[in-house]
Amino acid sequence: MWTRYSLERIAFLLQGLPLGLHRRPVLRHITYIQCLGWRSAWCSHNRETKPTACFNPCRTIKRDTKSSIDVPVYPVTVTDIKQYLRSKGISFHDGYSCLRAGSIFVEPKSQIQEEAGKDSYTMFIDKMTGQFLCKETLVEGTWEDLQDCLEVMQKEEQKSINPDVLLSYSESAEEQGQKDMELREVHRIWSSSVTVSDLLEEDLQLIKNIFQISKLNSITLKKFGVRYFKPTKSLVFPWFSGHDLSLRGIKLLSAVTKDKSQVIYTEASIPKLSNYYNLFGLHLVGRKETEMVLTGSEIDSMAVSQATGLPALALPRGVSCLPPVLLPYLEQFKKVTLWLGGDMRAWEASKMFSKKLGLKRCSLVRPGELHPCPNEALLQGRNLARIINASIPAAHKSIVSFKQLRDDVFGELSNVDQVAGIKWVRFPELNRILKGHRKGELTVFTGPTGSGKTTFISEYALDLSMQGVNTLWGSFEIKNVRLAKIILTQFAMQRLEENLEQYDYWADKFEELPLYFMTFHGQQNVKTVLDTMQHAVYLYDISHVIIDNLQFMMGQENLSVDKFAVQDNIIGTFRKFATNSSCHVTMIIHPRKEEDDKELQTASIFGTAKASQEADNVLILQEKKLVTCPGRRSLQVAKNRFDGDVGIFPLEFNKTSLTFSAPVRSKQKLRKVKGDQTENQETELNERNEKVLKSAKDSKTPKTLKEPLSEKSEIGRKGKSNNKEDG
């Protein structure tokens, strides 16, 4: 494990991850010290009962890094929150994503300030989750925590709660030590970085050329506090606290020119990106500003600010997510223009994020040739203010005419490749038939018992998450630890049991993938699973959910009802979820009992025809039991609603790495001549990983030349029939 942010560590981070791969958010939990029995005896379970233990005002604030997802014990609605606040006599203002109330963590304001109304309200309560933030003291916590505090206040007849007494930020010594060490490193890098005004003119020009920011002037760079860190040749973007302007973190952006025409950008941050909650530019925004442009990168924000004079903020993790903890900082704006980039991924993200921000105040810049990302637009000499003025309202009407749709249709026609979705790096054959992985679709996956369905889907989903697809696993059959072990093995492409010294290296990289797991095991109630999925979509912008498998949701339903009807109902619910949440759902369904030697068909999926009718894609893992080749499997695409192409291609199982991805044949033959098999595997692994990383970078870097995934299949083909062929 890395213990300090050395230069090597930064270099590792810079080269280790592509842009857009993000990043486990931190869940902040406030928990009472358990031994007091306070929470369990009173607050969480029965709010009517009095505490059984004497209240000790000391609390621990635990900042856990979690990648597993629980539904809150008491899911709240905005109506619940409002009713509760009213019952406590707390006045509030109904905002876009949050309710605003006077903070209970600061002394009540003077009469004059109270009369200032909502402007003096500094406590923000998320309407979806009840999570709160006091902007004045930076105290934050869950809805349960806020209720606990209010109960205490009422009981003790206090007018406010002193955060220093009640909320001691007593993290473990290790956590505190880690934070202090990070902060020292932030300051060390910051103070050894050079301000733009201290750079020689020719150096500055060179840097501007490398980062393709030649149109950004020194005034803008200085205004945003950008510096240059020579040892890693990186631009340094600061994260200033909106509270007291202290430096909380930094992001380093490096650009490496490969060949002559290819620039690859990498970024790293301290604290690491999963804990980096900076809205770049926030410290420059005045309290009275009501309009703002939200961008996907720091450079884009500066471009907008320079060209239009409008306040511009950059999301810390680009288009990959809008963490709800940032929403309170965006409440003040009556108009938000989302200009997240120049491609379809940015467009999809802006539609998703505008739902969180409140559709009515959002307008979106539609990407296209005339509307590239802001920095590109500046480079091309376009009028950025005009582009922003031409942005379209996010709230759409229930009935539209073609006139309103024509630009959307044009967008789809002119970006065929991007509309087709994200391409798999490990399964070029799947790209050839399915064209890509698209949001909002439902994929049904089946295969014989024990044939490797979970193993295959793990790799299929891993491939996508390595390209920045925020993924949520619902594994009801096998425990999360075992599942994570399988996925990690596939990620490292080797048996880590035999290379334990490499565990930390791979685990560190794996930790950065946007992968989350539901904490369910065994039979589950559909509603609970759906609530969790909704919750995860809101918190982590999940765009791919895997359900392994459907049968685990049927046990709890009323058994007197026809089980096929129950299954149909569940499928219908997931279909609706996929469409409404713009989230791809991959659902494993067991086949009905067939004769062993028969291949499966769409009709072999357990239940009625509902599953295949509702599904956009039907995938079948075909198993042919050959004595000569017992591990041989094929993947059949039996339905593809996107463009109708179906086909089948062989998969070769590698028991060491648990992967199905087809080996690169021509290269393998070449390596066989060389003879060293271990070397071959390593080279292959490196090549694949490089390809994955490159592809993710490509999706974020407009100037990167894209390498087509051109391996042609011998077997898959066009047509709507269900032909089954085997490699």
Ligand SMILES: Nc1ncnc2c1ncn2[C@@H]1O[C@H](COP(=O)(O)OP(=O)(O)OP(=O)(O)O)[C@@H](O)[C@H]1O
């Ligand atoms: N092609 C293969 N050849 C041999 N073994 C395989 C193959 N694919 C997977 N396995 C192994 O078979 C075992 C079962 O795999 P897995 O759990 O993925 O199957 P499944 O189809 O999901 O099972 P179930 O029907 O119980 O849900 C695992 O140990 C896995 O490593």
